[in-house]
Amino acid sequence: MFTINPNASDYCFDIITDQEIQSYPRTLLWNKSTDCCSWDGVHCDKTTGQVIELDLRCSQLQGNFHSNSSLFQLFNLKRLDLSFNNFFGSLISPKFGEFSRLTHLDLSRSSFTSLIPTEISHLSKLHVLRIWTIIDGIYKLSLGPHNFELLLKNLTQLRELNIYGVNISSTIPLNFSSHLTTLRLPSTQLRGVLPQRVFHLSDLESLRLSYNPQLTIRFPATKWNSSASLMKLYLRGLNITSSIPESFSHLTSLLELDMAYSNLSGPIPKPLWNLTNIEFLYLENNHLDGQLESLFFNRSWMHLERLDFSSNSVTGPIPSNVSGLQNLLWLDLSSNNLNGTIPSWIFSLPSLTVLSLGDNTFNGKIQEFKSKILNFVSLKHNKLEGPIPKSLLNQPFLQVLVLSYNNINGQIASAICNLKTLILLNLRSNNLEGIIPQCLGEMSTVEILDLSKNSLSGTINTTFSIENQFIIIRLGRNKLEGKVPPSLINCKYLELLDLGNNELNDTFPKWLGDLPNLKVLTLRSNKFNGPIRTNNLFAQIRVIDLSSNGFSGDLPLSLFENFQAMKINDENSGTREYVADTYSSYYRCYLIVTTKGLDHELPRVLTTHIIIDLSSNRFEGHIPSIIGDLIGLRTLNLSHNVLEGHIPASFQHLSVLESLDLSSNKISGAIPSQLASLTSLAVLNLSHNHLVGCIPKGKQFDTFENSSYQGNDGLRGLPPSRDCGRNDRVPQETILVELDQDEEEDSPMISWQAVLMGYGCGLVIGLSVIYIMLSTQYPTWFSRMVVKLEHKITTRMIRHKKRY
Structure with missing residues (x-):
């Protein structure tokens, strides 16, 4: 069948x-x-x-x-x-x-x-x-x-x-x-309350009720009938209404206990001390507090293999005089308030496979590991210093190595390429220096490589092999120079490439557009230069940040045409997907986004968070109206360039646009009234351009402050300091510039004959003043002022005469 x-x-x-x-x-x-x-x-x-x-x-x-x-x-x-x-x-x-x-x-x-x-x-x-x-x-x-x-x-x-x-x-x-x-x-x-009868089943060996958040557990206060037989108790993610009672001390046969995510609170439960046969103990993500020493001190957990006490509120150092844990394979004490140095007994555990001590305030050096079967090591977000231990670079089974956000120094030894099973290497935000080992690109198993925010220097001479599996490569915020290595074209699985904030000096690497899965490209704050000319696809790109470089020429029309993923609005898809999110439980794909001149760091990148940042370059010419086709766009930053022309009315189609920054350019004309339809727009910066006319009213435009428009002397309207139609509040120079444009719109009943007569009278008076000034030898500055005024009046009289 x-x-x-x-x-x-x-x-x-x-x-x-x-x-x-x-x-x-x-x-x-x-x-x-x-x-x-x-x-x-x-x-x-x-x-x-x-x-x-x-x-x-x-x-x-x-x-x-x-x-x-x-x-x-x-x-x-x-x-x-x-x-x-x-x-x-x-x-x-x-x-x-x-x-x-x-x-x-x-x-x-x-x-x-x-x-x-x-x-x-x-x-x-x-x-x-x-x-x-x-x-x-x-x-x-x-x-x-x-x-x-x-x-x-x-x-x-x-x-x-x-x-x-x-x-x-x-x-x-x-x-x-x-x-x-x-x-x-x-x-x-x-749902409901677990019947007490369950705890009194005399033959019960395994009870697993995890992930039923509507189920309430009330433990018996006295000894259970199943105490002698119960070996596995899994109550993860339940609603436990009390602390662990004294009756737990009778569970002498218990081998596995899992009460993570169960809202437990108070000091570390003393009844746990009697679980002398315990092998697996999971109490992570609760509200347990007190000194960690009370968990270890003089306790005989000879059989303990896995201990997870992460994401609680325990304090103090890890006791240094602990013995009897030679069978420990898994130790997770991350995300607590622990301090001091990491004791040597942890590094001496012979069978350790998983060590996670991140998000504490440990200091001192990382010692050499005795175990040769390490699989996962995370010591992130501490104050650890010194070089990377040599023993970490010779682990035949290591898959994850995370030492980010510490004070680790020295160079990255080429011996790191001996890690033949490594999948994730995160050394972000340390004090590492020297060059990037050339062999890193030949590591066939690595999917995430993050060396950002260090002091690495030299050129990127890494050769990326055809067999590589890279999904994320982050080398930003170093001192790297030279060109982008062409062998990156071999990274066919690459979703995120961050080379920003270095000293790279190159033209735009257009061939990156042929990478079939590239979603995020950051080249910001380097020395890239020249025009951007490309016919390459960039079909999957969601975020492209080329800001703060020396790119020049017109904005790349062909580039915008190929942004296929940006032409889709998935706002109502009902699903939340993130870029390069395979290992999200212990690696966050940070991204810096600039809006209104301020940098914001996003902890994760949604596939719907579509961003174009070409700011602080030397782009010129007009803004292509084709950008209006990128209906999934949420952030557009073209500020600090030499752009001119008008704001395209096609921007009205960017229905999910949240941030628009066109400041510090030479853009002219009026703000398209159609932009008032952009109800998602939260940040608008059009300052320091040559915009004129009335600012649109209604919806989001009623929320923007003066700073969104400053440096545009021809703008009128909201905010209140530029109240459209109340000329007594507008500077005199602005009135003269805009008079010919607005009189037809705002005062259609004016008699143009009267206007011309007025101009004529003004001209006669002006000439009379000049004659008096010349005959009486008035100061030179007054002469210049009158001539300038005469010129303005004459120009406007001629212009209005032609209209009439």
């Missing part, structure tokens, strides 16, 4: 042990000429020869699962496992309820959809029921009203109930099997 597709079982694991399982197409090995009882995954009763078990987990099956399947002819089945296949779009057939002898049913991760049929509750002999189903974060399966109660009421023999990602939307009934050893109901939208 099904096709074989390896992607149908792309990630298989044992739900109980969390161990990965290798998938393979079991059914391809079935041979019709042999007894089916010998087939892989088929088990028969040795006496009757009837099929009693069918194990097809991770078998790469794909297709529709129909109710007329021959599977339902196997009436004697006791165990059925269809997990980790792809039956997308298929319903769970009511016929599953006809397997009356079934003790084990596993439909996990097989993409069934719609309602779970009530007939499942007929399987009264079930010991194990597993149904997992979330696809792309969306609930694809659900239980009808009251079906959960019916299910638990009838399945009285259950030992394991394992339902994940099913929309149950119910309370947990009081009536359920007393034989339960495993109760797992994470992400099922449970």
